[in-house]
Amino acid sequence: MAPKPQIIKLVVLAALAAVAFVMLGFQTPSPGITLRFELYEAGVKKSDLFTRPDVVAAVFIRAVTPDGEAVVFSGPTRGSVHISAGALADVARNWTELLKARGHDPEDFFTALIVSLAVINKTSGKPLFYTTYFLDYHPAKVVRGDRELIYTLHIAKGRGEWRGHVVKVDREEKRGLFTSYSFTPLSMKLPYVEPPKDTWCEVVSPDPPAFICWYRKAWVGVENLTSVLPSTYFTTYNGKLYMKIPVIMAVNNYTYSGSVGVAIGTLPATSQVAVGAALAVPGDYGPSISLAGWSWGGRQYFLANGLFLGPTRSGWIWIWGRPVFASYDVYYEGVLGRDYIQEENYFYIADIYISGSTIVSGKDFGLPQEVANLFYGGVDKQQLVISNTALSDGALQPGEHIQFNEIFPYFDRCEADFEVGIPVGAVVLAVLARVPVPAVLPKDVFPGIDISLSIQGATMYVLGSIKNYGDHPDVPTDYNVPEYIYAAVSKYQYTATDIWGNTCLYQVPSGIYIEAR
Numbered sequence: 001m002a003p004k005p006q007i008i009k010l011v012v013l014a015a016l017a018a019v020a021f022v023m024l025g026f027q028t029p030s031p032g033i034t035l036r037f038e039l040y041e042a043g044v045k046k047s048d049l050f051t052r053p054d055v056v057a058a059v060f061i062r063a064v065t066p067d068g069e070a071v072v073f074s075g076p077t078r079g080s081v082h083i084s085a086g087a088l089a090d091v092a093r094n095w096t097e098l099l100k101a102r103g104h105d106p107e108d109f110f111t112a113l114i115v116s117l118a119v120i121n122k123t124s125g126k127p128l129f130y131t132t133y134f135l136d137y138h139p140a141k142v143v144r145g146d147r148e149l150i151y152t153l154h155i156a157k158g159r160g161e162w163r164g165h166v167v168k169v170d171r172e173e174k175r176g177l178f179t180s181y182s183f184t185p186l187s188m189k190l191p192y193v194e195p196p197k198d199t200w201c202e203v204v205s206p207d208p209p210a211f212i213c214w215y216r217k218a219w220v221g222v223e224n225l226t227s228v229l230p231s232t233y234f235t236t237y238n239g240k241l242y243m244k245i246p247v248i249m250a251v252n253n254y255t256y257s258g259s260v261g262v263a264i265g266t267l268p269a270t271s272q273v274a275v276g277a278a279l280a281v282p283g284d285y286g287p288s289i290s291l292a293g294w295s296w297g298g299r300q301y302f303l304a305n306g307l308f309l310g311p312t313r314s315g316w317i318w319i320w321g322r323p324v325f326a327s328y329d330v331y332y333e334g335v336l337g338r339d340y341i342q343e344e345n346y347f348y349i350a351d352i353y354i355s356g357s358t359i360v361s362g363k364d365f366g367l368p369q370e371v372a373n374l375f376y377g378g379v380d381k382q383q384l385v386i387s388n389t390a391l392s393d394g395a396l397q398p399g400e401h402i403q404f405n406e407i408f409p410y411f412d413r414c415e416a417d418f419e420v421g422i423p424v425g426a427v428v429l430a431v432l433a434r435v436p437v438p439a440v441l442p443k444d445v446f447p448g449i450d451i452s453l454s455i456q457g458a459t460m461y462v463l464g465s466i467k468n469y470g471d472h473p474d475v476p477t478d479y480n481v482p483e484y485i486y487a488a489v490s491k492y493q494y495t496a497t498d499i500w501g502n503t504c505l506y507q508v509p510s511g512i513y514i515e516a517r
Contacts, residue, residue, distance in 0.1 A: 031085035031145045033137060035059070036152040037077070037117055039129055040167075042159040043500035049119055049128060050079035056122050056204035058212040062114040063091045064134075064295055066098055066240060066351045068221050068324050069114060074214075076204045077117070085145045092139035101238055103356040106140040109298040112277070112348075113137060117155065117164075118212045118341060120332045122205060125339035130330070131155050131164040132344055134277040134293030141173070148174045158501030163281065163342075165290065165497035201333070210334040218327040220431050221350075225323075228430055229370050235320060242320035242353050245427065247420055247453055248464075249316040249367055249375070249488075249511040252309040258398055258481055259472040260514045263306035264317055264420065264464040266359075271460045273301040273359070276418070276452040277348035278425075278494075280445065287445050290495045291416055291452065295348035303359040309514070310475045315365045320353035325428040347424045347449055375426035378447020379488040379510050386410050395482035398470025402485070405461035407509070411489075414496035414504035418452045419462045421490075421510040425449030448490040450508050466512060486513040 039046040049055050059081050061073040070091055073083045085092075096106040112134040119129040135151060142149070152170040157163060201213040222243050226234060233244045250262045266273050274297035280289045307315040330341040353360050385394040389406045396402065404419070412418050429446040455462050470480040488511035496504045 030082060030148050032088060032142065032148060033083045033113070034080060034148055034150045035061075035083070035115065035135075036080045036150065038152060038154045039119070039164070040154065040156040040499055041161075041501065043156075046129075047079060050077070054122050055119060055128065056210060056212070057117065057119040058202040058204050060116040060118075060200055060202070060214050063088060064112045064114065064348070064350050065091050065094060066322070068219070068322075068350050069326070071200065072113070074200045074202050076202055083113075085142055088139075088142050089145075092142040095139040096143050098238065102354055104354055105300070106143075107138070108300050109140070110136045110138050110272075110294070110296075112293060112295045114346070115153070116214065116328075116330075116344075117153075118330060118332070120204070120212060120341075122210060122334065125332045125334055125336065127162040127332070127341050129155060129157060129164045130162055130341060131166060132279055132292060132346065133166040134295050134346075134348065135169065136274075136294045136297070146175060150174065154499070156497055156499045156501050158497075158503070161501060163288070165495075166293070167497060167499050205334075208335045210332070213331045213333060215329045215331065216326060217329055218325070220325040220428055222322045222324075224431050225427070233368070233370075237320070237353050240322070240351070242322055242351075243427075244318040244362070244364075244368070245321040245323060245349065245422060245424070246316050246318050246368060246371065246511075247361070247422055248307070249314075249372065249423075249513075250307055250309060251314040251367070251513050251515075252311060252483075253513075253515045255311050255477075256479055256481060257311040257514075258468050258470040258483055259308065259310045259475045259478045260483055261306060261308050261467045261469060262317075262464070262512060262514075263304075264404070264462065265304040266302060266455065266462060272299050272456040273297050273303070273462075274454050274456045275349050275352065275422070276454060277346060278449050278451045280345045280347075280449055281342055287492060288495055289449060289490075289492050290497075291418060292346065294456075295350065295451075296352055297456070300357045301354065301359055302357050303361060305361045305363055307363055308469075310472075311478055313365060314367050315363055316367055317361060317363045318368075319359055319361045322350045322352075323424050323427055324348055324350050325424070347428065347451055349422070349424070349451065370430055371423065371426050374429045374447050375423050375488075375510070376447075378423075378425060378445075378449070378491055380491055381486045381513060382489045382507075384410070384485045384487055391485055395484045396466065396468035397482050398468055398480045401465050401467035404464035407487070408461055411487075411507050411509050414506040416494065416496045416504075416506055417454055417456065418494070418506070418508055419454040420452060420464070421450040421508050422453055423447070423450050423510050445492065448492040448510075450490055450510050452508075466514070484515050486515055487511070488513055
């Protein structure tokens with residue numbers, strides 16, 4: 001008997017549905033974050049290193065949390081890794097709930113994954129590529145659990161070098177039909193290997209056995225600072241401890257001087273306020289310091305504060321934040337023994353306190369001496385002489401002012417997007433100078449390390465200005481005299497790298513100083 005037409009149609013439709021389901025299954029994004037790595041040496045693509053049998057690679061990923069950081073992935077890679085939404089769920093939810101409690105929309109907020117990639121020649125034990133980068137992402141998108149966030153990190157180095165820099169990040173977002181958290185499988189470890197606390201060793205070759213290990217030898221958070229800084233530097237919000245972090249320190253040094261105003265601000269517009277991270281590694285000719293992405297930020301954030309300084313007065317503008325410093329040693333361990341790859345030290349701010357969309361700030365007169373005394377050791381004062389501005393002659397005449405967006409390009413000649421310097425190195429050194437910790441970089445380096453408060457974008461800047469009021473009617477002791485403007489500049493140059501591995505060196509302004517001579 002011939003099958004009925006209706007039955008044939010049902011069979012065909014069922015078959016088509018099954019095919020569609022299978023195809024959809026293969027195309028459905030995996031919720032969470034996927035990282036892809038593209039390698040370049042002197043502008044030539046080298047991503048085929050991941051496929052070579054004599055090359056091994058591992059990735060170590062920490063998520064920035066309001067408290068500091070948490071390890072969310074470590075394991076071998078052949079050019080990509082996936083961090084499931086389940087592995088990131090707790091961190092992402094903590095951030096979104098914290099933002100909601102502060103009256104701010106979590107959709108506007110981003111934090112970071114600290115991504116370290118090591119690519120090693122298995123035969124020699126020598127690194128071929130190594131980099132650490134703060135990759136910003138939106139935790140609210142992870143919490144929804146219905147999409148895959150795909151980031152391609154383009155990592156470049158010069159010929160014959162092995163320290164790489166992320167020079168570009170491609171971002172892609174795929175949305176799925178269903179919400180489901182998957183789980184990241186545990187990394188394979190040999191049964192007789194038991195890494196000590198604060199050590200993460202990843203098996204990159206089971207036969208013969210080989211590991212890439214990250215050993216954390218120092219970590220400083222805001223809780224470590226309470227014993228060495230005055231209690232007035234700290235406050236608690238929502239059960240978390242925050243400290244005053246300087247964003248502007250200004251000095252009007254002389255008796256024969258005018259009154260000077262310094263202001264800083266951002267607009268709650270579509271631009272992104274971002275806080276940078278700094279990476280420092282020892283080098284043959286001193287430390288190599290670079291910006292390594294962003295640790296905290298978002299849209300719609302508002303900041304405004306200012307100082308008015310008469311003769312011989314000083315002051316500082318601060319925000320409430322949670323600074324972090326971490327130091328790691330990285331090793332490759334194979335059958336022939338242990339090969340040291342490098343030491344890396346990074347500085348960032350894990351969280352900044354906001355109320356609604358306002359970055360909570362304040363100001364104090366005088367300087368934070370516990371920080372400033374160390375800060376001075378890491379900077380040089382440099383007079384600002386900037387053509388086509390009010391400082392073209394090096395001085396502000398009475399009534400003249402200069403905007404910050406006229407000052408930033410003077411320093412940011414490598415387009416590193418560095419604006420207001422935040423002296424986290426001096427803050428950290430306040431602890432390392434008094435608390436015994438393992439030796440890391442020479443302590444005279446730390447004061448010269450700064451991170452940045454910036455507005456992301458080529459034409460947007462943190463707002464601010466410096467004005468010479470001269471003889472102000474409300475100040476009986478000031479005069480109509482020019483003010484020579486100085487910036488405190490890190491003694492150590494920062495590096496920026498392009499796709500060909502070319503290095504550009506630039507200076508980092510750490511503070512504004514006003515002197516009349």
